Amino acid sequence: MGAFEIRLKNENRAILQIDAPGVEGYILGRSDSKISYIPDIDLATFNALENGVSRRHAALVKHQGMVYVLDLGSVNGTFLNNERLSSDLPYPLGSGEELRLGNLSVYIVKIT
Secondary structure, three states, X not given: OOEEEEEEOXXXXXXXXXXXXXXXXXXEEOOOOXXXXXXXXXXXXXXXXXXXXXXXXXXXXEEOOEEEEEEOXXXXXXXXXXXXXXXXXXXXXXXXXXXXXXXXXXXXXXXX
């Protein structure tokens, strides 16, 4: 997986376009005005707090050319195609799949 877009479920526009994760991957979550932590992919402007997204909710990592998603022990869960993921286990992430962080649904769309 090269570059990809992250799209909100109910919109037909990309909210973010990024390259596939490198060695360290990306943390998905939300920033918080009370602390200085900012995740790599900050979903705060998309009502992440109201939708139950944790500050450090999930991670996107790359291994042997494939992208995986890992729940980072989030309170409200990470779901792939409506199935809740176990914490700290990698799940392969394909183009067009629905990824839900708490109640915030996004689609991952491969573009290259």
